[in-house]
Amino acid sequence: MRNSVEPANQGAGVIRGQSSAGRTLAFIKKNxxxxxxxxxALILTLIFKxxxxxxxxxxFKDFSPIKGILGSEWVGLKHFEKFIASPNFDVIFMNTLKLSFFGLIFSFPVPILLALMLxxxxxxxxxxNIQLFLYAPNFISVVVIVGMLFIFLSxxxxxxxxxxxxxGSPLMFMSQPEYFRWIYILSDIWQGAGWASIIYVAALANVDPELHNAASLDGANLLQRIRNIDLPTIRPIMAIVFILAAGGIMSIGFEKAYLMQTSMNLPTSEIIATYVYKVGLQSGDYAYSAAVGLFNSVINVILLVTVNFIVRKLNEGEGLY
Structure with a gap:
């Protein structure tokens, strides 16, 4: 009896599997x-990413353009060891980390505050009119921004x-190393904070006005309504944005840092991105620069996973994934 039932169940499973595949195919045809x-978008992502x-x-190779990727000699972790053992490693790594970390700490709350005020x-x-004024700097080219900095801070x-x-005497803002990070971070906040606030403004627009009216009738002041109504609404978005920002903490924009560099502020302005450009394109050491860039990417992935894990623990299981 058992043997006669099992084939029937197996046949039903096959039919169910075929039915599911058929429904999936019908859904694809319909949409x-x-x-x-x-x-x-998928094709572009595949080709360029x-x-x-x-x-x-x-x-991982001693790359030669003549031999190509497949013909070049395999050297393993040689270039990574060379970068870590180089005398510039500590300075470059810490410059990148400090610039990214301070940029994240000071720039992350600003769009949230702007959205709450708007x-x-x-x-x-x-x-x-206020939104137009806040969003406009985002559309200014990085080259123009740096040119403005040199003019205003000359x-x-x-x-x-x-x-x-x-x-009684001027300050050499663009040539003294101690000013570089603050100029970079503050100009970044001015340029991008307004545009970054859009996502929070959109989320706050979905808050039911009746909640604020009811809270006002109960005697809640403005700060209490923001803390108990607005902030819980945008908290999931804040978590996702923070995780993505922390995951890219080592990926500072190359263009602005390179354009702001002078021979005098190199002790704080030389970061991994500018170092890769100088070593890879200017010196032609493509394998070494690829190793440095890959090292930077691995650090970003580790930070992304770590921060996402921490945020999920602190945010009741809500994270990027």
């Missing part, structure tokens, strides 16, 4: 246009005119 819209990963193998503006016309610039009036 084929959505897959067509998705295809260009996944295919170039093959080139990372040169980090959410309190009730007149639509005034709110739109010895004869408007800021130094005020410094001269206060102290």
């Amino acid at each position: 084929y246009f959505l897959y067509i819209l998705l295809a260009p 996944y295919v170039p990963m093959y080139g990372a193998v040169i980090a 959410n309190q503006v009730r007149r639509a016309a005034v709110k739109k 010895p004869t610039g408007p800021i130094n005119q005020w410094v001269i009036w206060m102290t």
Whole structure:
């Protein structure tokens, strides 16, 4: 009796499997246009993100453009050991870490504060004008931003005119190493904080106004309503944004750091991204620069996994994944 039942169950399982596959195929046929819209993004991601990963193998080879990737000699971790043992490693690594860490700590809360303040503006016309003013710096080129910094912070610039009036002598902002990080971070906040606040403004727009009205009737002041209504609403988004920012903590924008570099501020402005550019493209040591870049990427992955784990523990299981 048992033997006669088992084949029947197996046959039913096959039918159920075929039915599931048939439903999946029918769903794809029904929504084929959505897959067509998705295809260009998938193709671009495959070509520009996944295919170039093959080139990372040169980090483990003594790469020669003449021999190619496959023909070059395998050297294992030689280039990684060379980078870690180099006299510049401590300075470059700590410069990258400090610039990223301080940038994250000081810039992360600013978009949240802007969104909370914008959410309190009730007149639509005034709110739109403020948003336009805050979002505009995001569309200015990095080259233009750095040019503005050199003009405003030059010895004869408007800021130094005020410094001269206060102290009697100008400050060399762009040539003294101790000013580089703060100029970089503050200009980043000015340029990107308004644009980064969009996601929080959109989330706060979904808050039911009746919640605020009820809280006001119960005697809650503005800060209490923000703490108990607005912040819980955007907390999941804050967690995701923080995890992504922490995961890219070692990936500082190359262009701005390189453009702001001078021969005098190199002790604090030389980071991994600029070092890779100088070693790889200017000196032609492609294998070594690939190893440095891969080392930077591995650190980012470790930080991403670690921060996501910590946030999930502190945020009741809510994280990036």
